[in-house]
Amino acid sequence: MARIIVITHEHDRFMGNRSLLLRRKSRYLLFDILEDLKRRGHSVRIQPGLTGQISADVAVLHVDATMTPADYLDYARSFPFCLNVGAADIxxxxxxxxxxxxxxxxxxxxxxxxxxxxQGIPETRLNRRSRRAGQPAPFAHVPALSAYEVYQSRDDIPDGVSEQHDLVVEKFIPEKEPDGFAVRFWVFCGERERCTRYVS
Structure with a gap:
């Protein structure tokens, strides 16, 4: 059976507290996949932060940030096989x-x-936890959170917005519903997949 290590940011909480039934839970979809792998006999270790070399057959880079810091990428590349190294900038x-x-x-x-x-929420969360631990914010460049704004045309965008490097302007192509808009999520791993649609 494989030895799997999941590399997370040192201030991320990959697993939450135990539920009333003493079950572990997590906000990450990867958690459920790892639980299934454990049931199949694989060993799984969550590794918060960068430590000395740990022996593993497979590593999964799971830093919850838009751009994975270079030191985490270097650490991930030290394993014989690591998933998600190519998704370092999303x-x-x-x-x-x-x-x-x-x-x-x-x-x-x-x-x-x-x-x-x-919206930079993961970076904001990691910055807050890092400061609580008495360390500098790992993503100090993160601007204050602001709501997404929809405009009827490009001409309606306020002056200066297009020049702000922390913002982007996209075509607004919604899936309209009588009560609002729909969004779809497709999650897959190997031969298993799930597609969900939410309306708000």
Missing amino acids: SKRRISGALLAEGDGWLGPVIVKSNLNN
Whole structure:
């Protein structure tokens, strides 16, 4: 059976407290996959932060941040096989297919968002926990959180927004519903998959 190590940020709480039934829980989907791997006989170790070399057959880099710090990438590469090393930058400027470019001719509504994944909430959380531990914020560059704004056209965007490096402007292409909008999530691992649709 495989020895699996999951590398998390030193201030991340991959697993939450035990429930009333004394079961562990986590906000991360990877947790359920790891629980299944344990039931199949694999050993799993959660490794918060960077430590000396630990022996493992497979490592999973799971730093909950838009851009994984270089020292975590170096540590992850020290293992014979590591998942997620190629996903070290998931900023919208890097992965979005809806970014507006000058002269692209888009005439529809637009949305102004943080360049960071999930509005930078994970980085804000790690900064807060780091400060509580008496350490410097690992993501000191994270701007204050602000709501996403939708505009009817590019011309309606306030002056200066397009020049702010921490913001991006994307085409707003919603899946409309009578009561609001729908969003879809597709989660997969190997031959298993799940697609969910939420309306708000």
